[in-house]
Amino acid sequence: MVNRDLGFKILGAIVFCLIVIAYFFYKENRKTEPERIKQKNLYVAFSGNIDSIYRDYSNHGVTILILKNKKKLNFNMYEYSRFQKNDSVVKRKGEDSMYIYRDGEVKSYKY
Numbered sequence: 001m002v003n004r005d006l007g008f009k010i011l012g013a014i015v016f017c018l019i020v021i022a023y024f025f026y027k028e029n030r031k032t033e034p035e036r037i038k039q040k041n042l043y044v045a046f047s048g049n050i051d052s053i054y055r056d057y058s059n060h061g062v063t064i065l066i067l068k069n070k071k072k073l074n075f076n077m078y079e080y081s082r083f084q085k086n087d088s089v090v091k092r093k094g095e096d097s098m099y100i101y102r103d104g105e106v107k108s109y110k111y
Helices: 002-029 033-041 077-082
Strands: 046-056 062-067 072-075 088-091 097-102 105-110
Touching: 046 077, 062 077, 077 105
Parallel strands: none
Antiparallel strands: 046 062, 046 088, 062 072, 088 097, 097 105
């Protein structure tokens, strides 16, 4: 009788641990794609002057910026009109805003 009770306790502990682990995986997977992208973008940092800008139609019309320091940046297709050649763009690590400097003016956009 003692061995049977011990077996149920061990089985119960294992099931409890599996439920706790499954909860944390479920909680992480419940995040939507925009939330994950927003979290990832907080760790992105870049700065430089735009050397060229184009749309990559082979990749869903993604806006591509090439900075004068040869860094390549990707933005969604709807942000193409925000940028012009020779604009200065700055995105600091830990911030969710990107700054565009043009002709002495500064514009701020959510990144």
